[in-house]
Amino acid sequence: MRRLSTINIAALALGLAFLYLPIAVLVIYSFNGSRLVTLWGGWSLRWYGELFRDAAMLESAAISLRLALISASAATVLGTLAALALARERFHGRLLFAGMVYAPLVMPEIITGLSLLLLFVAFNFERGFWAIAVAHTTLTLSFVAVIVQSRLATVDRSLEEAAMDLGCPPLRTFLTVTLPLIWPAVASGFLLAFALSLDDLVIANFVTGPGATTLPIRIYSEVRLGVKPEINAVCTIMIAVVATGLVIASLLTKRSQARQDRGALGARL
Template sequence: MKKFGNFNIAALVIGFSFLYIPIILLILFSFNESRLVTVWGGFSTKWYGELMQNQGIKDAAWVTIKVAFVSSTVATILGTIAGLVMTRFGNFRGRTLFSGMIYAPMVMPEVIIGLSTLLMFVALAVDRGVFTVTLAHITFSMCYVAVVIQSRMSSYDDSITEAALDLGCTPFRTFILITLPIILPAVISGWLLSFTLSLDDLVIASFTSGPGSTTLPMKIYSMVRLGVTPEINAVSTILVGLVTLGVISASIIGRRQKQNIIKV
């Protein structure tokens, strides 16, 4: 065995400090009494209270939650089907294009996706709003779900499905009774991933939203442009906390199923 040397310890300590110190400082300064983000004025939760008074942020949060909930649910259904198609349907005609459309949105710059989706909505005279943001979020989230499902599907034995089909079980019943329970942890992490992707998205939402459908990241972005304030730190801390909770619960669900790596 190669030993775990000083270099490895140093890489981990420095690497994780780099990854975490900015977030820790951000959280710390959300509890700062002073309005200045660099001077510690004592512990206070007043910025959270101020947040609760901010109607703009509350409206944006509500829009974001609605969009994230609907888009992640639809994306999970579509993405699960897509993952199934990628792994269990062999070489059908047009498969290369299909897998291209699954992988491309994951790396494609968001400005391109945002612009193209918006231009289509404008050309087809679709009113921009919560609905269009949701459609755009479903489209890129389902690709992530498909990849999560795909990596789960390709790592278990398929003979049990074949046995069910041979014994006369219909494909749909086979999916519900056998495949779905096996891939359920991946379906749940796919849903959680879609939810956070939608919750976090600024660029695509900025292109596809209309009046009255400002999402939380859009609201935060416009506040950041005006300057750094403890209020932004407070709303960020809440979001970071929610995501942390989600990731930890997803990993517990995953570990229970002895499958804990979320591959990209």
């Protein structure tokens, strides 16, 4: 039954080609020696050299990385708490809470950006790095919550209950029983939050201030002026970083999954 027909293979091949051809073109042209983006001037690392001499671009990259690290960490903590609340607790206003957790997943960025900016202005909160950090935390904690919650749903609750029945305090139960069981989801939530923060242009552009030009804002303003080979080089580096991170993450989860499966098997034997 599990065999692919020719149509299925064609659909997959075309789909993947559609996804990867533009990226391949971008990467190849980043090694183009010619200043004209459309003319092939032989392989060269020239634009990478130019890139590393572009102080503004490097500064933006540093800002974006710091921002992603801070907001992803905060979002991971808050998102994991939100997932625990949704999966384990009964409380008043649960419906409103669930609504607020899921809404940012689909809310158009332009609305989130505008409303956060107006909040910051109303409360005289300085626009800039920390405003973006708060905005990104709010946006990405929802993604963490959804990932962790779906993992929590598969965790056997009797383990937690056994620990607590034996007198283990809640915090310790969480740290020694629950967290080890859900950490692959927490880790992938962190990675997704990190990637989303690095990626965001619209919300950051609303709440940014002087000295907080993130990498997407910088790239956007360059792209508006036209195609530049240097931008191809930035994009290629970003793709390489993301791809490496993803491969490492999937290897890690696979290893922990295998260990857990072995553990479960051992317990059954």
